[in-house]
Amino acid sequence: MEPERIVETTADGQKRVGPVNAALTPRWVGPATFARLPRTDQVDHTDIAVVGIPFDSGVSYRSGARFGPNHVRESSRLLRPYNPAQNHSPFARLQVADAGDLVGNPFDIKDAISAIETGALELMGSDTKIVAIGGDHTIALPLMRAAHSRHGKIALLHFDAHLDTWDTYFGAEFTHGTPFRRAFEEGIIDTDAVMHVGTRGPLYGTKDLEDDSSFGFEIVSSADVMRSGVDAVVQALRERVGDRPLYVSLDIDVLDPAHAPGTGTPEAGGMTSREVLEILRGLRGLDVVACDVVEVAPAYDHAEITGIAAAHVVYELITLISLGPDAAPDGPAYGISGARYGEGE
Numbered sequence: 001m002e003p004e005r006i007v008e009t010t011a012d013g014q015k016r017v018g019p020v021n022a023a024l025t026p027r028w029v030g031p032a033t034f035a036r037l038p039r040t041d042q043v044d045h046t047d048i049a050v051v052g053i054p055f056d057s058g059v060s061y062r063s064g065a066r067f068g069p070n071h072v073r074e075s076s077r078l079l080r081p082y083n084p085a086q087n088h089s090p091f092a093r094l095q096v097a098d099a100g101d102l103v104g105n106p107f108d109i110k111d112a113i114s115a116i117e118t119g120a121l122e123l124m125g126s127d128t129k130i131v132a133i134g135g136d137h138t139i140a141l142p143l144m145r146a147a148h149s150r151h152g153k154i155a156l157l158h159f160d161a162h163l164d165t166w167d168t169y170f171g172a173e174f175t176h177g178t179p180f181r182r183a184f185e186e187g188i189i190d191t192d193a194v195m196h197v198g199t200r201g202p203l204y205g206t207k208d209l210e211d212d213s214s215f216g217f218e219i220v221s222s223a224d225v226m227r228s229g230v231d232a233v234v235q236a237l238r239e240r241v242g243d244r245p246l247y248v249s250l251d252i253d254v255l256d257p258a259h260a261p262g263t264g265t266p267e268a269g270g271m272t273s274r275e276v277l278e279i280l281r282g283l284r285g286l287d288v289v290a291c292d293v294v295e296v297a298p299a300y301d302h303a304e305i306t307g308i309a310a311a312h313v314v315y316e317l318i319t320l321i322s323l324g325p326d327a328a329p330d331g332p333a334y335g336i337s338g339a340r341y342g343e344g345e
C-alpha cells in the first residue's frame, strides 16, 4: 500500500510531493529513499535528484563505500521537512526525488566513469540538479564532467581531509585520490575559484602541495577552521566562488573520525559535523549546480554516526540548491530562542 505523503503547493500553484508523512506511517516502515522522498518515477518532474553511485573500485585503503548510498538513505529517515537554520522548507519549494542508483562496472574503472558521466547527463536533462551519494571519490570526476558540459567551467569547493590531486596509484590515473588533478587537466574547473576545505594529515612530500597549488587550489585547513572560525571561513569561500556555477564535493572524511568513523581513509584532527553544517549553511545564495557526498563506508560505521552526518550534509546541500542563487547571503538570526524559529518563509 502506498503511504500518505506530505504534499505542498507552491505560491504559483504547483504541487510538490514530499516525504512519507511520519505522523501516519512510522519512520522505520517501508523501503528507504533519501529522507523518505518519492522516487523520480513517482513524480511528474524532478528539480533536484538525489542519486546513489555505489562504486568503490577506486579506493587506496579500506573498501566498502559501494554500500554508502543505501546506508545514507537508511540514516536519513529522521530528517524533517523544515530547515530552521535556513528558515526554509526545501521539499516544498522544489520537487526533490530519489533517482535510485547509477551503475558502474566494478571491474573497469574507465568504463564505470564513462557510464556515470552518461547517467548523470541524462539525469540532469534540461534543468535537474544532482545531489550524488557515493561511492568513493573517483565518482566526482564524471559528475564534474557532466556539470561542465551543462554549465561550462565550474568553481569547486572540495571538503576533504585529502587533496585528491595526486597523479597515479600503481600507475592508475582514475582513483579516489586523483579526481581533481584530472579535472584540472581536462579544463573542467575554473582555476580562480577552487578551494580545499578541511585538509589535514601527512602527505607523500612537499611536491603534493606544490602541484596542488599549481592547479590553482587554495587551502583552508582543518586547523584554519578551528583558529579562524566558521564565519571567516565562509567569507573566504564566498569570495573565492563569487557568482560562478559551483560544484561542491564533500568527502565525509573531512569530519574527524569521532564524527565519521565509517570511512575508508580516516585522518585524525578533523572538523566537527557542527562546523561543516554551519559552513555549508553559510554558502546560501551561491549557485550550486551539482554536488556529491562520498566515502561513507558503512562497515566501519557505528550506530549510524557517519550515515547520519552524511544525511544531514545532503539535507543542507538540497536546502542550498532549493534556496537558489537569489537567496540573501544572510540566513535567519542565530540563537536558539531567536527570530530564526517560526518566522515563516
Ligand SMILES: N=C(N)NCCCC(=O)O
Pocket: 060, 061, 137, 162, 164, 176, 177, 251, 253, 264, 265, 295
Ligand atoms: N579520497 C579519499 N578519501 N582518500 C584519498 C587517499 C589517497 C591515499 O591513499 O593517499
Ligand SMILES: [Zn+2]
Pocket: 160, 161, 162, 251, 253, 254, 265, 295
Ligand atoms: Zn578524503
Ligand SMILES: [Zn+2]
Pocket: 137, 160, 162, 164, 176, 251, 295
Ligand atoms: Zn576524497
